[in-house]
Amino acid sequence: MSPPRVAPSRVTFPVWGTTALLLVTDEAALPEAERMLRTELAGIDAVCSRFRADSELVRLTAHAGRAVSISPLLTEILQAALRAASATNGLVDPTVGQAVIDLGYDRDYAALRGRALPEGEPLRPAPGWWRVQLDPDAGRVLVPRRILLDVGATGKAFAADRAAARIATLGCGALVSLGGDLATAGPAPEGGWLISVGDSHRAPAGATDPVVSITAGALATSSVTQRRWRRGDRQVHHIVDPRTGDVPAPVWRTVSVAAGSCVDANAAATASIIRGRGAPRWLANRRLPARLVAHDGAVTTSAGWPSDPARAEVA
Template identity: 50%
Template sequence: MAPATAPRTRTASADSYALGSRVRLVVTDPEHLDACSWLLARSLAEVDAACSRFRKDSELVALDSAGGLTTPVSPLLADALATALRAARLTKGAVDPTVGSAMEAIGYDRDYRLVERDGLPVRLEVHSVPGHHRITLDCEAGTVTVPRGIRLDLGATAKAWAADRAARHLAEASGCGVLVSLGGDTAVAGPPPADGWRIRVQDITGHPHAVTDGPQSTVTIREGGLATSGTAARNWLRGGRPLHHIIDPTTGTSADSPWRTVSVAAATCADANTASTATLAKGPQGESWLRSQNLPSRLVAHDGTVLTLNGWPPEPLPWRKAVSRTRAALSRIAPLPTEGGPA
């Protein structure tokens, strides 16, 4: 007689679009799908109104006209800014929210769907961005001071933070397990399915929603979050020069990394995204920095070679000729090291 096994949890899912990305919601109780979908849409609309760089009526854009004065902000924007500034501190400035002007200079000045894919040359001056240390956030008072001339961009952390926030709130409201994925930034909360949350990790090139034949794998997590950052999905040309949205704060232009995609699992999606983005922004030094963070990671080089670190399940060879579809669990999901840890 075969041993009894736990029945597989019945889940339900819904897809939508928000924050410039494809959104996927999965719940472990199908009866809560409609209510959770509505709550998720409302949550992401609130985030967009507070944090968008492309909406003239957003709170973030309003800071551009504050002229360096201390400005009241909503608890929502204060929390998003706190997450961005924490990421900057933990990565020693590799993930920095003061890259708004740099983003505009390289052509990412509107929703990515509207960015001209092959435009005229742009004059790029190599210089560091203003730096997160120039931003003063007082969460207790609910105020922020952004010096005149500095434009903020929360794109490196806001979606992952929004995924964490939404997954947590939906799980509390429904009492069931919830997975929220925003363009590859995935957060889970509540009781997981019996066999865990299975997540496919793969390259996305040419367009944020495209699926390629590059190396991919399926991993299982039961808590925390998983994020993938890449230079191949959001890219464009200016005068034949390739550019992408991952900024190296030391130069103020697109980072030059040996990796095209970095995936990380961590205690939160925000931590995972902070680590994956920092690895790309740090260029050739990114790999050694990521090793020191002790977070399960998967890196894909420009030629398709896959490197796994810190307990991420290894993948079968050959990397370049066959699509890798492994199913393995990530059993150790840690937070990013606290401030003052390895640089």
């Protein structure tokens, strides 16, 4: 008779208007793992939060139009953001900062929740990620005038990847989830990391929500069911189509993607919300297992995502 499966040790805490979840396979490592996670999140917030006047990203606006030296951490995050933009043909674009503000997302969501905003000025497309000139070897970047960067989604995924990898150096398996975007590192528990996939990481698992198992890599979910507010006579949300500066056409309410890193999974999930009906083929061509839920609840899967809602493994 085999011994019972030992559940990983866990801790949760609020961060960035969402929830951080940390799981480790060694209970004794949990206190140090939590300290490492909190340290990573604090460092990344200080570098790339757009809601802090003292963040390095916000302070870049004072040097608009000039190449300036930036920290190694911001260099890595901007590299990740520009790589995500290139991989998604610009559908995930860090130059959407002004478009996001114009849409109404101009403060931490905890302060935005429940607000009703006037329609305001017409929305405009993002300037384009290719305008940002980053020299990662020199640690220098030039952001043109009138461009505001927003690396929030990529930064969150980057934080999950980085924290999980660092925690795994303690000799344990680690899973870090930030608002439902999760990364793993080190040895997985027996049977893999079991993850319920739904519209919201906060809501209890629904009867039809699949539970999948991953033994390595990452899983990210983008959804328009969360972070919503009113602008004029319509509801808008936090995912912006850089081509228009507006929310994308309502095709998918939630997209979950498995990939080798959380940055890649997050970029693909967000791009799929924006891409709309062409997303399943785009994901399949890139061999990214994904689950897409339409606004009427119809589910489409791609590239080997298990269609059976019972527990299954995602490669």
